[in-house]
Amino acid sequence: MNTTIPDIRFYDFNFKLIHVENQFLSSNWNICYNDIGTFEAHFDLGSDTLPVVMDSDYLVVVQGELSAIITGKKLGDDLAVFGRTCNWLLTKRVTDAFDATNGAADQLVYTKVQEAFFDSPVIRGDSIPLLPSITVERTEKCETFSFVQECLKQQGLGHEMRFNFAEKEWIFQIRNGNKNNPLVISTVNRNAYDVVMDSDSLNLCTDGWYKQKYQNMGEWDPQVNLLLDSDGNTISGTSITNGTAANPIPSNFAKCWKVRFKQNSTYTSYVKFGVRLYPGDFVVCDNKTGILKKADKTDPFWVKISKSSPVINILRWESLLSGGSESEAFLELNNARITDGIQGKTVGVRFGNEDGYKRNECDYTLGDIVLVEWQSGTYKKRARKRIVGVNLWYETGNIGEEPVFEDVEL
Structure with missing residues (x-):
């Protein structure tokens, strides 16, 4: 973990720097691989940040490699500022319905994002080579974010929206972590502590029904x-x-x-x-x-679908699916599985955001697959897990990071 606390900078949506603050009570980031992350910071009431934030409706906050859009503020015993990572903007655009389309996931997603932001160009990030083709369709208009998230999830990919203040541009980048990161995060090796594991089978099902148009x-x-x-x-x-x-x-x-x-x-x-x-x-x-x-x-008529390994006994669990086409329904069905999540604080390892970070300076980034080992009482386990999030916090005398892991979807 980097022990240097970066300052907090506020920009308007025209990339103009409005204010720099290096005296704050705390800042907390939740950064996600293929989801929308959060930001929260607290400032003293005597801070020059207070009038800047309270009198402005459209602000972007930047701290080191991280950026978020301010979505809320609360004035009480201190000033609390809340935000969402910049890919939250994808929830503010709509993707039209389209017929079944075949292609690489990154190409399909880039095309729909650029269509959604036709009036405010978003720079396309790097393509990912050698991705297999997938088929996607939408029978109704949908939130652009939900299309992006679901499409990339099929290939184990992630995404981010970058606020590039240096070049004054928004960049949409698809992420593909290192599938062979040699890092071992382990309570035994003492580079992990306060590890918590949870397993959830509440939404598990083997078969589903959807209404086909x-x-x-x-x-x-x-x-x-x-x-x-x-x-x-x-x-x-x-x-x-x-x-x-x-x-x-x-x-x-x-x-x-x-x-x-x-x-x-x-x-x-x-x-x-x-x-x-x-x-x-x-x-x-x-x-x-x-x-x-x-x-x-x-x-529309009801259609039944099953996972690749049909079940014909008491463990055949059915669900009504919301998808309006076969590809949408299969995606929802395949996500209805047992999820094993782990998160824990780390020491001696360092997170780096994929935007320009150097591998020789950081140990992992979002999307990396690493070996995780943990022991709780008489239970021991080791498994390869994908890093799907990281919690970062900066406070006086308390700086830390906590990666969040999920199963690797094969």
Whole structure:
């Protein structure tokens, strides 16, 4: 842990330095790998910081490598200032619904962040090479932060928003910690103490149900088996095929077509796929075999999904999922697991923020995977854990850091 206490600097949103304070009662940071962190500081009522903070609504606070947006203040026995790390700004933007898209997680996220901040350019950070492709979609508008967090979580990645006052720019950076950090954090080795472990299976489930929405494919003439344009003319190359159990057509899944006959057609009904169809009917597919059926409405329908290792006994636990598409629902289901968390204070090891820190000066950063060993009474355990957060505090005579660990998702 660095024993030097950095001063606290206040900037406006135009990167103008407003005030520097090196006499404060305390400051506390909670920095997160793939979540929004917090800031809290306390100042004496005689501090010059008081009028600066109380008379300003839009401030960014910087302390060393860390930065946060001021979101609250409280004046009582002292001045308390509260903030959120700069990626909190992602909660103030909305990402539009979009169809299933395939690509590397960092590329997908960077694209949506830049779209969300079209009117206030955010500089794109470095890309991460050799990431596998994932498929994501959103059936409704969503908070940009929730999209970013969920998308990156699939690949064990994190993110941050940097307030780069030197270059006067906001930078959105995807983080990928060191997967082979040789650091061992251990109560036995005496570089960890006050270690607390918790295990939570409250939200564990093996199967889930979600409501799938249909994708409207347009108007379709069953007699010629072609889609129609707005004028009722056929569109070549748009025929649809019925799936069977022996010859499934998964691409039909969750699609619907509205029956209409082409312009100048003499047909008022037609038998297709074994049923008589009339104008205004719908042909839908609610199964992965691609079998089509007639329907009079296209409300969302329930779909059951399971984790990769199905359970068929009393331990098959189901849950109703909130996702509106298969990819969203699977992400939620895979997160419904037993979580083993550990956090503890450290001594003799040093945290460094990924923004420009040097590995030969710091022992770990967010996202690193390290070996953790701990013993409590007769219980001993050692496991590789990802560092998903760190608590930092600066007070007179009391400076410390406390990393937070979670299971490594394979």
